[in-house]
Amino acid sequence: MSAPTVTVAEQAAADPLTHGIEKLVHELSVLPLKGEHLGIAESYSPGHFTLTNYTFWMLIAFALTVLFFVVASRKPKLVPSGIYNLAEAGVAFVRDSLCAEVMGPEGRKYFPFIGTVFFFVLFNNLLGNIPPALPGTGTLGTTFMWGLIVFTVYNGIGIKKNGLGRYIKSFIPSGTPLWLAPFIFVLELISHFLRPITLGIRLYANMYAGHIMLGVFAIFMGIAIEHVSATSFVVLPLSFVMQIVLRGFELFVAVLQAYIFAILTAVYINGALHASEH
Amino acid sequence: MEKIIPLGVELYVNLAAFVVLFVLLAKFAFPPITKMLDERAEKIRESLEKAEDTRIEAERLLEEYRQQMAEARAEAAKIIEQGRTVAENMKSEILAKAREEAEAEKAKALEAIKAERAAAVAELQAKVAELSVAVAGKILGEQLTPAEHEALIERYLAEVGSLDER
Numbered sequence: 001m002s003a004p005t006v007t008v009a010e011q012a013a014a015d016p017l018t019h020g021i022e023k024l025v026h027e028l029s030v031l032p033l034k035g036e037h038l039g040i041a042e043s044y045s046p047g048h049f050t051l052t053n054y055t056f057w058m059l060i061a062f063a064l065t066v067l068f069f070v071v072a073s074r075k076p077k078l079v080p081s082g083i084y085n086l087a088e089a090g091v092a093f094v095r096d097s098l099c100a101e102v103m104g105p106e107g108r109k110y111f112p113f114i115g116t117v118f119f120f121v122l123f124n125n126l127l128g129n130i131p132p133a134l135p136g137t138g139t140l141g142t143t144f145m146w147g148l149i150v151f152t153v154y155n156g157i158g159i160k161k162n163g164l165g166r167y168i169k170s171f172i173p174s175g176t177p178l179w180l181a182p183f184i185f186v187l188e189l190i191s192h193f194l195r196p197i198t199l200g201i202r203l204y205a206n207m208y209a210g211h212i213m214l215g216v217f218a219i220f221m222g223i224a225i226e227h228v229s230a231t232s233f234v235v236l237p238l239s240f241v242m243q244i245v246l247r248g249f250e251l252f253v254a255v256l257q258a259y260i261f262a263i264l265t266a267v268y269i270n271g272a273l274h275a276s277e278h
Numbered sequence: 279m280e281k282i283i284p285l286g287v288e289l290y291v292n293l294a295a296f297v298v299l300f301v302l303l304a305k306f307a308f309p310p311i312t313k314m315l316d317e318r319a320e321k322i323r324e325s326l327e328k329a330e331d332t333r334i335e336a337e338r339l340l341e342e343y344r345q346q347m348a349e350a351r352a353e354a355a356k357i358i359e360q361g362r363t364v365a366e367n368m369k370s371e372i373l374a375k376a377r378e379e380a381e382a383e384k385a386k387a388l389e390a391i392k393a394e395r396a397a398a399v400a401e402l403q404a405k406v407a408e409l410s411v412a413v414a415g416k417i418l419g420e421q422l423t424p425a426e427h428e429a430l431i432e433r434y435l436a437e438v439g440s441l442d443e444r
Binding site: 069091 | 283284285286287288289290291292293295296297298299300302303304306307308310311312313314315317318321
């Protein structure tokens with residue numbers, strides 16, 4: 001990727017597909033808005049603070065979420081209509097169908113947190129479907145961080161509800177033979193620490209892969225138009241159809257992944273609440 | 279591998295964004311909406327309960343009306359029955375009285391007729407006797423003695439008197 005522009009142009013002429021895909025991967029990689037490149041090590045020092053292409057769109061989604069709910073919650077109506085109806089349907093869905101379904105009626109108490117998770121992820125996912133926006137959730141920096149927040153919150157709730165000692169002890173199911181207990185404990189610990197990682201990677205991979213797919217068919221179309229040949233007449237319409245199908249599919253994935261992220265959060269909180277019961 | 283490890287700057291921004299959004303939504307956006315949801319649920323529940331109460335009340339009223347109606351109908355039937363009995367009694371009373379009066383009237387008339395007839399017969403007898411004697415006298419020509427005359431009338435009267443018996 002550090003090749004001079006001359007060879008890039010030559011390469012582009014020689015193999016447009018490889019070149020297109022490399023360009024796509026580059027565009028979808030995390031790029032700092034300030035400066036050419038940001039090393040991982042220096043990205044952790046506050047002195048090198050910059051927004052990236054993903055966090056930029058994440059903040060746009062943030063603004064849209066806030067705007068949506070400000071407009072919606074300004075005047076709640078007994079007979080809902082318009083944007084309020086939409087917001088209320090969303091809230092009712094997360095609170096009554098998701099939280100209450102997973103955690104029972106008292107699960108509504110945790111709606112503000114789970115609702116924030118759901119709507120923030122949803123708005124990011126959906127925004128990513130409007131070119132040229134990227135989904136804020138298309139980078140691990142976002143999804144892992146939010147997974148980490150979920151991890152912190154559910155463990156916090158578990159400790160607050162059961163007490164630190166009992167919560168830790170709950171990692172070993174009652175009736176476990178003493179010699180097995182340390183192994184079980186370590187296994188349980190690992191499974192807990194894997195949760196933010198799996199949460200993060202699942203969401204990130206879905207969003208990122210979706211955009212790669214869309215990009216690849218866009219590249220096909222571009223090549224079919226630029227290098228007209230007999231195959232163009234097959235590739236172009238097929239890729240066009242795929243674009244449409246994938247767009248629809250991506251909308252579905254956007255909602256589905258937000259739902260999965262939120263319902264897993266609810267499941268983790270519920271597990272932490274009832275940790276000492278099993 | 280470079281892609282897998284997230285950039286620190288992204289972590290910071292996302293942490294901040296999430297926390298700020300959580301505070302904003304949980305403090306300002308969600309409460310009015312959830313409040314409205316609960317209010318509506320409460321309202322619907324109340325309406326349903328009210329409707330149920332109204333239904334029960336309506337059923338109770340209907341039952342009451344039905345009962346009243348049945349009572350009224352029974353009452354009416356009773357009154358009609360009573361009226362019929364009274365009328366029936368009155369009718370037989372009137373009929374009996376009428377019959378009685380008619381009987382009395384008839385009896386009186388018969389009595390009068392009988393008396394009338396008796397009087398007529400008596401008068402007729404007297405007249406006939408007188409005439410007969412006179413006629414007989416004319417025929418016989420004053421040849422009868424008063425005693426014979428008297429005896430003739432007597433005999434004749436006895437013969438004519440038998441007319442009465444018929």
